[in-house]
Every structure is written in C-alpha cells, then in structure tokens.
Amino acid sequence: MAQTAQSASTSTELAKGVAFLMDPVGSRPIQTPERFTEEQRLFHKSALDFLRHEVLPRVPEIEAKNTAVLLELFHKAGDLGFFSATIPTEYGGMGLDETTAMLISEAMNIVESWSVTLGAHAGIGTLPIVFFGNEAQCQKWLPKLATGEVISAYALTENNAGSDALSGRTRADLTPDGKHYILNGSKMFITNAGFADLFIVFAKIAGEKFTGFIVERSSEGLTVGPEEHKMGIRGSSTCPLILEDVLVPAENLLGEIGKGHKIAFNILNVGREKLGIGCIGAAKYALELSVKYAKDRKQFGKCLSEFELIQQKFAQMATSIYAAESLGYRTAGLMDARISLIAKGQPDTQSKVVQAIEEFAIEASILKVFGSEMLDDVADHAIQVHGGYGFVEEYQVERIARDSRVNRIFEGTNEINRMLIPGTILKRAMKGELPLLDFSMQIMAELQEPAKLPKLDGPAPLDTARGLVECAKRATVYAIQAAAQTYMQALGEQQEVLARLADMVIACYAMDSAVARAGQADTDDARRATTHREMANLFAHEAYESVLREANWVLESIAEGDALAGMKSLLKTLPERPVLAVVKVHRAIAAACIETNGYPLV
Amino acid sequence: MKILVAVKRVPDTTVKLKLKPDGTGVVTDGVNFEVNPFDVIAVEEALRLKEKAGGGEVIVATIGSKDATQQLRHGLAMGADRGILVVNDDDNAIDADVVARTLKAVVAKEQPTLVLVGKQSPDGESNQVPQMLAEHLGWPQATFASKVVVAADKASAEVTREADGGLETLSVRLPAVISADLRLNEPRYASLPGIMKAKAKKIDEFTFESLGVAKAPKVTAVGFFAPPERKAGAVVASVEELVNKLKNEAKVLG
Numbered sequence: 001m002a003q004t005a006q007s008a009s010t011s012t013e014l015a016k017g018v019a020f021l022m023d024p025v026g027s028r029p030i031q032t033p034e035r036f037t038e039e040q041r042l043f044h045k046s047a048l049d050f051l052r053h054e055v056l057p058r059v060p061e062i063e064a065k066n067t068a069v070l071l072e073l074f075h076k077a078g079d080l081g082f083f084s085a086t087i088p089t090e091y092g093g094m095g096l097d098e099t100t101a102m103l104i105s106e107a108m109n110i111v112e113s114w115s116v117t118l119g120a121h122a123g124i125g126t127l128p129i130v131f132f133g134n135e136a137q138c139q140k141w142l143p144k145l146a147t148g149e150v151i152s153a154y155a156l157t158e159n160n161a162g163s164d165a166l167s168g169r170t171r172a173d174l175t176p177d178g179k180h181y182i183l184n185g186s187k188m189f190i191t192n193a194g195f196a197d198l199f200i201v202f203a204k205i206a207g208e209k210f211t212g213f214i215v216e217r218s219s220e221g222l223t224v225g226p227e228e229h230k231m232g233i234r235g236s237s238t239c240p241l242i243l244e245d246v247l248v249p250a251e252n253l254l255g256e257i258g259k260g261h262k263i264a265f266n267i268l269n270v271g272r273e274k275l276g277i278g279c280i281g282a283a284k285y286a287l288e289l290s291v292k293y294a295k296d297r298k299q300f301g302k303c304l305s306e307f308e309l310i311q312q313k314f315a316q317m318a319t320s321i322y323a324a325e326s327l328g329y330r331t332a333g334l335m336d337a338r339i340s341l342i343a344k345g346q347p348d349t350q351s352k353v354v355q356a357i358e359e360f361a362i363e364a365s366i367l368k369v370f371g372s373e374m375l376d377d378v379a380d381h382a383i384q385v386h387g388g389y390g391f392v393e394e395y396q397v398e399r400i401a402r403d404s405r406v407n408r409i410f411e412g413t414n415e416i417n418r419m420l421i422p423g424t425i426l427k428r429a430m431k432g433e434l435p436l437l438d439f440s441m442q443i444m445a446e447l448q449e450p451a452k453l454p455k456l457d458g459p460a461p462l463d464t465a466r467g468l469v470e471c472a473k474r475a476t477v478y479a480i481q482a483a484a485q486t487y488m489q490a491l492g493e494q495q496e497v498l499a500r501l502a503d504m505v506i507a508c509y510a511m512d513s514a515v516a517r518a519g520q521a522d523t524d525d526a527r528r529a530t531t532h533r534e535m536a537n538l539f540a541h542e543a544y545e546s547v548l549r550e551a552n553w554v555l556e557s558i559a560e561g562d563a564l565a566g567m568k569s570l571l572k573t574l575p576e577r578p579v580l581a582v583v584k585v586h587r588a589i590a591a592a593c594i595e596t597n598g599y600p601l602v
Numbered sequence: 603m604k605i606l607v608a609v610k611r612v613p614d615t616t617v618k619l620k621l622k623p624d625g626t627g628v629v630t631d632g633v634n635f636e637v638n639p640f641d642v643i644a645v646e647e648a649l650r651l652k653e654k655a656g657g658g659e660v661i662v663a664t665i666g667s668k669d670a671t672q673q674l675r676h677g678l679a680m681g682a683d684r685g686i687l688v689v690n691d692d693d694n695a696i697d698a699d700v701v702a703r704t705l706k707a708v709v710a711k712e713q714p715t716l717v718l719v720g721k722q723s724p725d726g727e728s729n730q731v732p733q734m735l736a737e738h739l740g741w742p743q744a745t746f747a748s749k750v751v752v753a754a755d756k757a758s759a760e761v762t763r764e765a766d767g768g769l770e771t772l773s774v775r776l777p778a779v780i781s782a783d784l785r786l787n788e789p790r791y792a793s794l795p796g797i798m799k800a801k802a803k804k805i806d807e808f809t810f811e812s813l814g815v816a817k818a819p820k821v822t823a824v825g826f827f828a829p830p831e832r833k834a835g836a837v838v839a840s841v842e843e844l845v846n847k848l849k850n851e852a853k854v855l856g
Contacts, residue, residue: 038672039797042679046792053791081794094794527632596617602634 014341015334017359018425020509021477022439025469026516031099031333033325033601034517034524043085043100047107050080055111062113062235063399065227067195070117070235078148082108083122087130090345092143098339098357099332102277109278110285112403113235119278120191120236121145124271125152128200128212128263131350132255137214141198153196155187155215155241156264162188163416165202166210166261170243172203180247181205181213183221187241189410193224194237201243202260209258213248221246232402266354271411272364273335273357276371277328279407280321283375286382286400287317288598294385295594304385308583311590313381315538318593318600320374322535323543325601326513327370331363362424365417366506372407372414379404415495418502423492425505426484440481443474447570456575461533462519464578465540469511471574472540472547476504479554482567486558497557500550507543507550514539531592531600534585541580548574603658603756605648606714608705608735609641609677611670612725625825627694628725637673640720642680644782646789648718649681651752659683663708665690665701671805678800679792685805686712688813697819698726700810702734707813709739714777715756721746721781732781742774746783752776 015028036044054073055062061069077083085101087093105123109115126145129137144150161168170185183203190199199215199222215222225240255263291314294304304310338356342349357364379401383390390397408414429436446452454470457463483497491498518536521529548571555567592600613619614634622629637645648660662677663686664670674685688704690696709717717739722729736743744750744761748769751760762771764783774780792800810817838844848855 038675039801041672042675042792042797042800043794046679046794046797050791079793080791081796084794094798096794096798525632 014338016433017334018362018428018434020363020512021425021473021505022435025466025512026519029520030326030330030513030516031336032517032520032524033329034521035333036099036103040097040100040103043096044103044107046080047082047104050077050082051107051110051114055108055114059111059235059396059399062111065235065237067237070114070237071195073114074117074121074151075148077118081146082118083126083148084146085122087126087142087146088138088344088349091130091138092146093130095344097332097336098273099329099336102274102329102332105274105278106281109281111235112278112282112400112406113233115278115281116191116233116236119271119274120154121148121152121196123274124154124267125192125196125198125200127267127270128154128254129214131266131354132212132263133214136251137254141214145198150197151192151195152198152200153190153192154267155190155193155199155201157188157190158186159188159240163413165264168202168204168210170201170203171207172205172211172213172248174205174250175247179250181250181253183213183215183243183246183248185243187243189228189238190241192237193239193241194227199241200254200263201241202264203243205257210260211257212254212260212263214252214254215243215246215248219246219248230406232399232405234402266358268412269357269361269364272368272417273328273331275407275411276324276364276367276369277332279371279375279404280324280328282400282404283317283321283324283378284599284602286375286378286397287314287321287593289395289397290314290317290382290385291593291598293389295597297387305590305594308587310385311594312586313385314593315586315589317378317381318589319535319539320377321599322517322532322601323510323514323539324367324371324374326517326536327363327510328367330513330517331360331367334360334363362421362505363509365412365420365424366509368407368411369414369417369421369502370506370510372404375404375407376401415499418499419492419495421502421505422480422483422498425480426491436477436480440477443478443481444570446474447478447573450573453574456578462515462536465511465515465518465533465537467575468540468544468577469508469515472504472511472544473508475547475551475571475574476501476508478571479504479551483554483558494557497554500554500557504547504550504554507547511540511543525601528592528601531589534589534592538580538582538585538589541577541582544577548577603652603655603716603752604661604712604714605651605658605716605718606661606663606705606709606712607641607644607648607677607682608717608719608731609645609662609664609673610638610720610723610725611635611664611666611673612638612723615639615724621826621828625827627823627826635669635673637676638720638723638725640722640782640784642676642720642789643784643786644718644720645677645680645682646787647747647750647780647782648716649790650787651716651750655752655756661686661712661714663688663705665696665704666693667691674805675797675800676792678803678805679797680790681796682803684803686808687805688808688810690810690817694823695819696817697821698728698730698734699820700815700817701731702738704810704813704815705731705735706738707815708808709735711813716752716759716776717741717779719779719781721783732779736779739777739779742778743780744772744774744778745781747780748783748785750780750786 084093085096089095129141158168172181172183197217201213201215205211221244223242228238294310297304335357342352382397389395428434454467456467514536518532521532620629652658652660660682662674662682665688719732746763747761748764749762760773762769
C-alpha cells in the first residue's frame with residue numbers, strides 16, 4: 001500500500017505512549033503471544049495448570065463463600081510463587097516482567113472470584129508498597145506479601161467517593177507526640193476485607209492532604225463490616241471498613257504526605273492493564289466451553305456447531321479476543337521494553353518503573369475498556385450458544401457472564417476511562433509530547449488531495465487491512481482536532497463527544513495491534529498465519545465502519561450548517577470500506593475454533 | 603539416591619491431530635507440545651523419593667529435537683537437577699528398541715539406582731520402552747506402578763502395580779526400571795521460583811554416535827492413516843428384521 005510520510009519515530013528508539021495513533025501500522029515490531037519466551041510460556045502454563053486442576057474443581061465451594069477453601073487455595077498459590085512475580089528479588093520476589101504478571105492474571109481470571117482475591121492482594125494490595133514504600137516498609141512487608149503469609153487489601157473507595165476517589169472524607173490526624181496518625185472514616189467495597197491482615201488506606205491528613213497509609217487489621221478501632229451480596233464474583237470477600245480513632249504508627253505513612261493521588265492513580269494503571277488481560281482469559285474459556293458444548297449438543301439431527309448462526313458467534317468471539325490479546329500483550333511489551341532498561345536495586349528504580357508504566361496510561365485505559373466490553377459480549381454469546389442450559393448455574397458460562405459485569409465498573413468505570421483517553425492525549429499534545437498537531441496538518445492536506453490518502457488495495461494479503469487502519473487513524477485524529485478546535489478548553493465538559501472520540505481511539509489501537517500482529521504472524525506463526533489474517537482483516541473492516549460512524553456523530557454534534565457540511569465532505573474523502581465476503585470469513589474462523597476446541601491460537 | 607527419569611515430548615493430548623496428506627506422519631507444525639503426562643508422574647515420583655531419601659539427584663533425559671529442551675525444562679522447573687538431551691530430528695526414524703538402547707547407554711554413563719519412566723506415551727501408545735530397557739540392562743522391572751516404597755537400605759523397592767483385575771505387590775532389587783501409572787501420584791506444579799531456577803540448570807547434549815548407539819530401528823513406520831469414519835447406522839422396525847439383517851447382511855449370526 002502507498003505509505004505516506006507520517007511522523008513515525010524510528011524503530012530503534014523506545015516507543016512512546018499513543019505512538020500507535022500517529023505511526024504507520026507495523027512500523028515497529030510489537031510483542032505478541034507468538035513472541036513469548038520459553039519462561040513466559042512456562043509461567044503461563046503453570047498458572048493455567050493450577051487454575052484448571054486446583055481452582056476449577058472447587059468453584060461451587062468458592063462461590064458459596066467457603067472462605068476456608070478460598071484461603072487454602074490462596075496459600076497453595078502463594079507457595080508456588082504466584083504473588084511474587086513483580087516484587088523485586090531483594091524483597092523475596094521474583095523480579096519478573098509485566099508480561100509474566102499479565103500471563104498469570106490471564107490464567108487466573110478463568111474464575112474471577114479467585115482472580116480478584118489474588119489481584120487485591122498481589123496487585124493493588126502489594127504494589128503500593130513496591131512502588132512507593134520506603135526501604136523499611138519494603139523490608140518489613142514485601143517478603144511476607146510475596147508468600148501470602150500476610151494478606152493485603154486496598155481501601156480507597158468510600159460511600160460518597162467512588163469515581164470521585166479523591167473526595168473521600170476519611171481523615172488522619174497526627175498525635176501531639178508525632179508518633180502516630182489517628183484515622184477516622186469508612187471505606188466501601190473492600191476486596192479481601194473479610195480476611196486481609198493489611199490494608200492500604202487512603203486518608204486526608206488534617207482533612208486536606210490526601211495520603212496513603214499501611215494499616216494493620218489488628219489495629220484497635222478498625223472494624224470490618226458485613227459481606228456484600230453481589231451480582232457476580234460471589235466467592236470473593238467484599239466488605240466495608242470502619243475506622244474509629246485507629247492509631248497508625250507514623251512510619252506506616254506510605255509515600256509522601258499529600259501525594260496519595262500519585263499512589264492511587266499509578267496503581268490504577270497496573271490494575272487496568274491486569275483487568276483487561278484477565279478478561280482475555282475468561283473469554284477464551286467461555287469460547288472453549290461454547291465450542292465444546294456446541295459440538296456435543298444436537299438439535300434437528302445436527303450438532304449445534306454445524307449451524308451458521310452458532311459459527312458466526314464463534315467467529316465474532318474469537319475475533320474480538322484476538323484484538324484484545326493483540327493490544328493487551330503489545331501494551332505489556334511496551335511497558336517491559338522501558339522497564340528492562342531501568343537499573344535494578346537503585347533508590348529511584350521503582351519511581352522509574354512507575355513512570356514507565358504511566359507512559360502507557362492511555363493504552364492501559366484502552367485495554368480496560370476494550371477487554372471488559374469484549375468479555376461481556378463473549379460471555380453473552382456463550383450463554384446464547386448454551387441456550388437454556390446457559391441460564392442455569394450448573395453451567396460455567398452463567399457464572400462467567402455474571403462475573404464479567406463488574407469489570408466495567410471497578411478500576412475506574414469505563415465512562416471515567418473514556419474521559420481519560422482523549423483528555424490525556426490532548427494534554428500530552430499540548431505539552432508537545434505528542435506530534436499530534438503535525439499529523440493533524442498532514443491529514444488536512446491529505447483530505448484535500450485524496451490521491452495522498454492511504455490506499456485500501458495492494459498486492460499483499462494484509463494491504464487492505466493496513467489501509468483501513470491508516471484511514472481510521474485519519475478519521476480519528478481529524479475528529480479529535482475538530483472537537484478540540486470547536487470547544488477549546490471546554491472540551492472536558494463534552495462527555496458524549498469525548499466518549500465517542502475515546503471509542504475511535506480504542507478502535508484504532510485494537511485494529512493497529514491486530515493487523516500488526518497478523519503481519520508478524522507470517523514469520524512467527526506461519527502455519528496459522530491465515531487464521532491470524534482472517535481475524536485481523538475482519539476486525540479491521542468492522543472497526544473502520546464504527547470509526548467512520550462515530551466520526552460523523554462527533555462532527556454532527558459539534559457543528560451545524562455550512563461548517564458541518566464542509567467537515568462532513570472532508571471526512572467523506574476517506575475511502576469506503578471495500579467488499580468483504582463476511583459469511584465466508586466467519587465460516588473459516590469458526591472452522592478453526594471447532595478444530596481446536598476453542599480459541600484457535602492457543 | 604540417583605534417579606534417572608526418561609521423558610518424552612508429545613503433542614498436546616487435548617488437541618486433535620491431523621495427518622500429513624502423504625501419510626508419512628502427523629502434522630507437528632504449529633502443534634503445542636507437552637511432556638508425556640505419565641512421564642510427569644514419573645518425575646514427581648522421583649522428586650518425592652529423593653526428598654524422602656534426604657538427598658540425591660534426579661536427572662531428566664529425553665531423545666528428541668532441540669525443541670525437546672522445553673520439556674526437559676519443565677522437569678527441571680518441577681525440581682529435577684539436570685537434563686540430558688540425545689538429539690534426534692526424526693521421531694519416525696527410531697523405534698522403541700532404539701530408544702531403549704539409547705537409554706541404556708545413558709544409564710551406563712550415569713549409573714542411577716533407579717530408572718523411572720511413564721508407562722507409555724499418548725502418541726505411540728506402544729508401552730514397550732520400560733520393558734525393553736530393563737531387558738537390555740538385565741535389571742528387574744516393575745511396570746504400571748501405583749505405589750513405590752524404597753527400602754531404607756536402598757537395595758530394594760516394594761512396588762504396587764495395577765494389574766488386570768487387581769493390585770499386585772512386587773519386591774524388586776535395585777537398580778531397577780519402574781514405569782509409572784496414572785494413580786502413582788498427583789504431580790506438583792512448576793513453581794515460579796522453580797521455573798526461574800530451571801533456566802540455570804545444566805542440560806548435556808549427546809548424539810547417538812557419541813553414545814555409541816546404532817540408530818537401526820527394527821520397526822519402520824510404513825504409513826499413517828486415520829481410522830475409517832463410522833458409517834451411518836440404520837433403524838430396524840422389528841426384532842425379526844434385526845435378526846434377518848444380522849444373518850444375511852452383516853453375516854455375524856449363523
């Protein structure tokens with residue numbers, strides 16, 4: 001395809017956050033499951049074996065809130081080292097990469113009650129100390145958190161402070177002797193609260209300075225309230241936490257006074273990444289259950305898997321998993337590429353790790369939104385394939401669908417994340433960190449002289465898909481620019497426009513990642529390269545349509561009359577989606593699912 | 603106590619294999635491989651015997667392509683101490699006898715007190731290597747083990763084996779060859795530290811030549827074909843019709 005000169009950075013320098021929006025698709029290699037190392041595969045297999053042989057058989061007990069069973073499995077997982085992946089080696093951890101931590105999350109999330117228990121401990125319950133703890137705090141807590149001897153929980157949300165997390169009322173006051181803080185307030189929806197030994201609690205010093213604290217369960221005045229009765233993840237413990245004159249030693253203050261938001265937001269970046277990846281694990285399992293069920297179940301004298309409308313679901317499930325997997329492990333790889341260059345064991349090591357992860361905060365938000373919505377769709381298809389049986393508790397897909405729902409709520413609602421995506425992009429562009437304006441001017445020139453636009457045809461099998469990705473980016477950046485020019489500083493208030501822009505950016509990252517991966521599969525996974533291509537191509541076609549639709553809605557929301565007509569006619573310069581024999585493509589992808597009993601690229 | 607465990611790289615047992623169009627074997631390209639599940643049980647038993655003995659060494663050995671290193675690493679990640687790879691690029695060019703003679707050469711080098719192997723592999727399903735190896739070594743053998751107890755003096759082992767219709771308990775002199783059955787134990791998972799440590803463990807490579815083994819199979823694979831698909835059945839209206847068909851069409855009744 002004819003590649004226009006974009007503001008592509010060279011592949012030798014480190015990729016920056018959101019570079020995907022401006023760089024041509026495939027301009028630098030991305031991490032994909034095909035490129036995992038032998039160790040990464042072994043770590044994943046070990047977690048998957050544990051999940052399938054130890055956890056899955058005990059799902060009925062876990063879901064019935066049998067805490068003894070949950071804790072028995074928890075400690076077994078601790079003995080195998082599953083909590084220690086990203087804890088530095090000097091504190092009893094394994095010091096492994098983000099990708100490995102993500103692979104463990106993917107495997108564990110087949111049972112979400114189980115994975116949130118692990119995640120609340122090893123993720124949001126441990127990482128605040130890893131990232132922001134001082135030497136004494138790391139020495140004291142991390143070795144015990146690594147083994148699971150001490151179980152941790154994260155207490156940020158309050159009854160009146162959910163999405164608006166920093167508005168919490170819990171306060172901390174220094175005692176006159178300066179040795180303790182007295183904490184007062186209450187926290188809501190605290191995962192693991194029923195049995196955690198340690199809580200990372202956020203409170204405002206003197207009612208003003210938002211700060212993190214490490215609070216032990218045994219502290220006098222700390223009470224754990226009753227378990228919530230939830231729609232899903234019923235096996236996990238979720239309780240409120242009441243703090244009444246709780247004395248916390250001053251040395252348990254985490255990070256800096258008044259910088260609690262830094263802890264909270266950076267932990268969310270990792271949490272969102274893990275959540276998104278976890279959804280992939282649950283989705284693959286739902287697809288596997290659906291394919292196996294459909295091959296077994298007969299109606300009208302045929303297996304369900306022989307019917308076109310069942311096959312269509314398999315194709316859609318597999319394709320959306322493919323896109324999520326491609327963007328998810330690409331993101332982990334981007335973080336790892338930066339983290340791997342940081343000298344270990346230095347005083348500033350962890351703050352540099354935090355920065356490296358923050359660089360990809362937008363990608364983490366995308367992964368969270370795309371992953372959680374992908375799983376909702378996949379789980380819903382899985383129920384439909386199972387028919388009436390999918391609606392009864394005896395079948396796992398019923399649980400997966402209920403468990404899936406919370407993913408759109410916690411770790412920042414999808415709405416909050418949608419606001420963050422274009423908001424952060426524009427903030428970075430204003431600061432000159434992103435060459436968005438250059439690219440936007442290039443796009444204006446291209447739209448006025450359509451011969452310069454990327455082409456949708458070419459000799460190579462992925463040329464059309466590549467062209468679609470490039471055109472989708474142009475529509476997206478054009479819409480962002482138009483919205484920014486229209487509203488200027490007030491764009492932050494235009495939630496619906498922002499959400500549509502977010503959807504376009506999300507589609508771009510997913511398309512770009514899927515198509516780049518399929519391109520690499522020619523050499524990385526030659527035997528299944530056709531399946532890669534079919535899924536990437538199908539996804540690119542569908543995403544392109546949705547990007548154009550959203551772009552039109554954005555324009556129609558921000559302008560009217562001649563101005564609108566002018567904008568729309570410019571947008572129309574972008575080529576129409578070319579023909580795709582979608583039924584045939586669905587058949588082919590479904591055949592690959594049926595042959596492999598699930599997601600075709602395991 | 604020094605224990606040698608022979609492991610085999612086999613295609614993922616949950617995936618349906620495809621035959622090459624020319625019938626010379628199964629398609630292995632793009633297939634996921636794992637350690638023969640029976641061999642994993644053998645590794646686990648070796649680790650437990652070593653732990654019980656309070657010391658010793660567990661060596662995992664395999665015959666296969668360089669890719670089989672992955673399967674050795676799995677054993678090392680479980681806790682085995684080192685690995686041995688005898689490089690062989692064509693599984694169809696060797697038979698159980700070549701495997702048994704190769705393992706005999708490895709045994710001669712290592713002098714273990716015990717050889718543990720899975721009772722059979724899910725790809726070839728021949729169930730011959732343990733028995734042949736014992737014969738070539740002139741050692742006692744106890745196959746299909748569901749329980750292994752090594753005597754305190756390490757001179758013998760009591761092995762419960764799963765025979766047709768019941769359990770049989772044998773006492774074998776050591777050194778011996780024992781093959782593991784499904785119910786011998788529940789294998790451990792490779793722990794994360796185990797996987798990390800496995801990276802640093804040594805794997806020695808050999809060739810058939812360097813071991814002095816003639817790669818001369820007695821059995822050669824002539825061709826591979828899938829079992830014929832089951833033909834559609836027919837519904838009969840009455841017992842008389844059924845008997846009639848069995849007599850005259852199927853000719854299975856006289």
